[in-house]
Amino acid sequence: MSELSPQPRGAARRRFLQTLGVAGVAPAASAAQAPAKLKVGLVGCGGRGSHLARRAKALGDGGYPVEVTAVADIYQPRLERLSVALGAKAYPTLEAMLRDAAPDGVIIATPDRLHVHHALAAVRAGKDVYCEKPLTHWAQFDLLKQLVAEARQRKTVFQVGAQWVSDPIWTQAAQEIQKGAIGKVLHAQTGYFRRGDSGERGMPVDDPKAQPGRGLDWDAFQADAPRREFAVSRFFQWRMYLDYSGGPITDLYPHPLTQILKALGPPRMPSRVVAVGGRYLYNGERDVPDTSDLLIEYPDGPSVAVLGTVGNSTGMDAVIRGSEGTLTFDQSFGGIVLRSMPGAKGANRVLNSQRFEDNHLRDWLECIRTRQAPVGDLELGYAVQVPLIMAMRSLLERKVAVWDAEREEIRMV
Numbered sequence: 001m002s003e004l005s006p007q008p009r010g011a012a013r014r015r016f017l018q019t020l021g022v023a024g025v026a027p028a029a030s031a032a033q034a035p036a037k038l039k040v041g042l043v044g045c046g047g048r049g050s051h052l053a054r055r056a057k058a059l060g061d062g063g064y065p066v067e068v069t070a071v072a073d074i075y076q077p078r079l080e081r082l083s084v085a086l087g088a089k090a091y092p093t094l095e096a097m098l099r100d101a102a103p104d105g106v107i108i109a110t111p112d113r114l115h116v117h118h119a120l121a122a123v124r125a126g127k128d129v130y131c132e133k134p135l136t137h138w139a140q141f142d143l144l145k146q147l148v149a150e151a152r153q154r155k156t157v158f159q160v161g162a163q164w165v166s167d168p169i170w171t172q173a174a175q176e177i178q179k180g181a182i183g184k185v186l187h188a189q190t191g192y193f194r195r196g197d198s199g200e201r202g203m204p205v206d207d208p209k210a211q212p213g214r215g216l217d218w219d220a221f222q223a224d225a226p227r228r229e230f231a232v233s234r235f236f237q238w239r240m241y242l243d244y245s246g247g248p249i250t251d252l253y254p255h256p257l258t259q260i261l262k263a264l265g266p267p268r269m270p271s272r273v274v275a276v277g278g279r280y281l282y283n284g285e286r287d288v289p290d291t292s293d294l295l296i297e298y299p300d301g302p303s304v305a306v307l308g309t310v311g312n313s314t315g316m317d318a319v320i321r322g323s324e325g326t327l328t329f330d331q332s333f334g335g336i337v338l339r340s341m342p343g344a345k346g347a348n349r350v351l352n353s354q355r356f357e358d359n360h361l362r363d364w365l366e367c368i369r370t371r372q373a374p375v376g377d378l379e380l381g382y383a384v385q386v387p388l389i390m391a392m393r394s395l396l397e398r399k400v401a402v403w404d405a406e407r408e409e410i411r412m413v
């Protein structure tokens with residue numbers, strides 16, 4: 001575990017802290033300090049990490065001042081493959097990379113359970129962070145709070161990798177709602193519908209004979225998860241297991257929920273969350289649910305429903321209902337329609353969706369320079385992750401999750 005949450009040590013740390021005059025606080029760089037070309041390191045060289053690192057490299061090749069200089073992974077074959085493909089230095093752990101490569105920012109694309117450990121290590125080393133969704137595993141609420149506190153203190157530029165929110169229409173939707181375009185917001189619905197087990201059982205198994213040991217650090221993979229015997233499926237197809245994943249609620253719902261909460265304005269916490277669902281279609285070895293519906297209640301409204309299954313791909317429009325009008329993300333053309341209620345003031349309007357490929361990564365890189373908050377910053381990520389953790393607990397414990405705003409705690413009743 002020490003590997004996962006290192007503190008900067010020794011004389012260098014003391015010197016650094018003295019210059020700040022604040023014990024234990026290593027802030028990320030200031031705008032004036034931003035280098036001409038940003039150095040980015042990646043931890044987690046699997047499917048998503050490889051994609052993000054290649055996109056960052058493509059930005060650099062296209063003239064944007066960024067370079068992927070370092071990659072880290074506890075599984076040697078993937079590490080080597082990506083390191084060679086990108087011409088980036090390879091490290092067996094994030095900690096080794098932070099010590100040696102001195103990146104400006106770190107992209108975290110490890111399995112869910114590792115995100116918060118890697119994010120804390122990067123934040124403590126004074127690095128800016130792009131962390132894949134979900135912000136944490138569903139059983140890591142205390143670590144989530146710790147991460148939020150430390151990143152706030154260090155003013156880390158933190159982007160949560162829920163990139164759907166980088167379509168500018170969600171920021172425009174927030175502006176419209178703020179201006180009163182649909183009146184008082186009462187109700188919202190969104191969801192995620194997919195057909196197939198491809199994201200879980202379908203995850204690629206690079207080597208069916210893989211064994212823990214040199215080149216595959218099973219202990220580092222498990223982090224603070226319950227200790228289990230190594231199994232090829234647990235390592236390569238970790239999304240099938242509650243020890244490492246939450247299924248659709250934490251894997252898929254962060255995308256639509258981040259969009260809806262962006263539109264609803266400044267991030268805030270729910271009052272109650274209830275979730276139902278289960279393994280209606282995919283049983284056997286997989287233990288994460290395949291179908292789950294969430295109701296999230298905010299104090300004085302709105303009520304937000306997040307629905308979905310991975311057994312059927314018939315989707316639904318995301319809708320925000322207000323006292324004066326309705327905002328609909330219309331799937332048929334991929335844009336937002338604003339409609340007034342009969343008799344209400346206000347015009348009907350359309351907001352056209354825009355391409356968002358690369359926007360999210362680029363937004364983070366820009367914000368590293370300007371020290372502004374990215375579009376999917378940690379405050380929004382926290383407001384997304386708390387109801388998702390409450391939903392997981394509600395579904396698994398068959399109870400209602402209540403948010404204790406004073407203590408910032410979850411109570412199950």
Ligand SMILES: NC(=O)c1ccc[n+]([C@@H]2O[C@H](COP(=O)([O-])OP(=O)(O)OC[C@H]3O[C@@H](n4cnc5c(N)ncnc54)[C@H](O)[C@@H]3O)[C@@H](O)[C@H]2O)c1
Nearest residue numbers: 044045046047048049073074075109110112132133220221
């Ligand atoms: N935003 C999106 O659209 C999107 C899409 C896919 C995946 N993701 C997210 O990206 C993350 C990774 O998903 P994936 O499908 O790429 O998984 P993956 O299993 O393909 O890749 C994870 C990699 O992390 C490595 N790893 C495990 N423990 C490690 C440790 N302690 N230190 C360093 N490396 C470690 C593994 O060896 C593996 O190479 C997940 O959290 C997932 O939710 C996001």
